Amino acid sequence: MSSVTGKDEDDLSRLLRAAVAGDERAYADFLHRIAARVRGFARRKIVKGGIDAEDVVQETLLAIHLKRHTWRTDAPVLPWVYAIARFKLIDAFRRRGQRIELEIGDFVETLAAPQPAEAASERDVTRALDGLSPGQRSVVSAISVEGRSIGETARHLGMSETAVRVALHRGLSAIAKRFGRN
Amino acid sequence: MKTRDLIKALEADTARPRLASGIIWPLAGGAAVLVAAVVFFATIGPRSDIGDAMETVRVQFKFxxxxxxxASALPIVLASARPGSSPWHLAPWLLAAPLLLAGAVATELIAVPSQEWAVRLIGKNWFYCMMLIPLIGIGPLAIILATLRHGAPTRPIFSGAVAGLLASGLAATFYAAHCTxxxxxxxxxxxTIGFAVLTGLGALGGRLFLRW
Known part of the structure; x- marks a missing residue:
């Protein structure tokens, strides 16, 4: 593994450790950098079309988020991230009736080629939010699309902060489940 | 939703899993043993001469x-619940139990005259053995699969099958205290037939329930 990747691994591990300890800034930084890596990985693997690489990116980020307790803070973070990305990519192929074999060696070269830019096409906002209850939908879209904080969302929607947090977490879990079905 | 919008939502969601990983497996292990014990004592219970039997080498070998x-399946189940921590280097340990058994079978064939082999092989309880090992093991298997759902198994069928082996070892430990x-x-x-049933059920359960 190149020294660039080694440094990246150290940076990312440090960011996720800080995130686990409650540093939201570090968590956002971590997720953006992981998104760029997974985007490069997915775009390289999806050659036939029919699958949107950005869907795989989002599904992987959701899985990383909901399963972050399965990362041991003393273990390297990239093998953990890519194992999840590979699982989600294989799942996306499986849902479309395609089979794909991904070897661990396959993603070594993509390690050095993150793709920070999102696809130019506007992602359909309603698609991910469709399956949510109205309350969850307004909370998730206030925080994500409108970029409000928990406190602002609570005031805006006339809810308690705790209720906003619960609706946000349940909404994200529901989106993750929905991804696996369509 | 745009990916950067999704990240805003993930960043804001600070909810933790209700049970930490460090505590959930010990809890699940305790529950699995308890469920197996309840089924065992409610149905068959230990043999009446268990105290004397424990002093014979054949009974000791069963345990x-x-x-x-x-013991060989447990660390593989745990590792397989964590993405990126390859369980393959632990897989050779799964050979330990079959090798022990092969050694014991060879010893038995040498120690016992050949005209007795068939009687010992068929025994008296073969039907109960096939039925009761899966019966005692199914509850623990369900508990192990449910606990795996809390983790993130990237090879669900493999994880389920090894969970079946773990449930087999646990169930057979109880059953061995009953069977004469x-x-x-x-x-x-x-x-082995009972183990195959539980391992197959585990693989099926992995396929059906361990998607995430």
Whole structure:
């Protein structure tokens, strides 16, 4: 593994450790950098079309988020991230009736080629939010699309902060489940 | 939703899993043993001469064998719940129990005259053995699969199958305290059938329930 990747691994591990300890800034930084890596990985693997690489990116980020307790803070973070990305990519192929074999060696070269830019096409906002209850939908879209904080969302929607947090977490879990079905 | 919008939502969601990983497996292990024990004592219970039987080498071997199976499957189940922590380097340990059994069978074939082999192999309880090992093991298997859902198994069928082996080792440890057929020849045939049922159920359960 190149020294660039080694440094990246150290940076990312440090960011996720800080995130686990409650540093939201570090968590956002971590997720953006992981998104760029997974985007490069997915775009390289999806050659036939029919699958949107950005869907795989989002599904992987959701899985990383909901399963972050399965990362041991003393273990390297990239093998953990890519194992999840590979699982989600294989799942996306499986849902479309395609089979794909991904070897661990396959993603070594993509390690050095993150793709920070999102696809130019506007992602359909309603698609991910469709399956949510109205309350969850307004909370998730206030925080994500409108970029409000928990406190602002609570005031805006006339809810308690705790209720906003619960609706946000349940909404994200529901989106993750929905991804696996369509 | 745009990916950067999604990240805003993930960043804001600070909810933790209700049970930390460090505590959930010990809890699940305790529950699995408890469920197996309840089913065992409610249905068959230990043999009446268990105290004397424990002093014979064949009975002792049954426990060594079943506990070796459970002990070799457990770390693989745990590792397979964590993405990126390859369980393959632990897989050779799964050979320990079969090798122990092969050694015991060879010893039995040498120690016992050949006209007795068939009687010892078929024993008296073969039908109960096939039925009761899966019956005792199914509850623990369900608990292990449910706990795996809390983790993130990236090879669900493999994780489920090894969970089946773990449940097999646990169930057979209880069953061995009941069964009076102590020959390794009996263990090699009828226990194995029970293990195959639980391992198959585990693989199926992995396929059906371990998607995330």
């Amino acid at each position: 060594v064998y079943t506990l070796a199976l459970a 057929d102590d020959s390794p020849l009996f263990v090699a045939v009828w226990y």
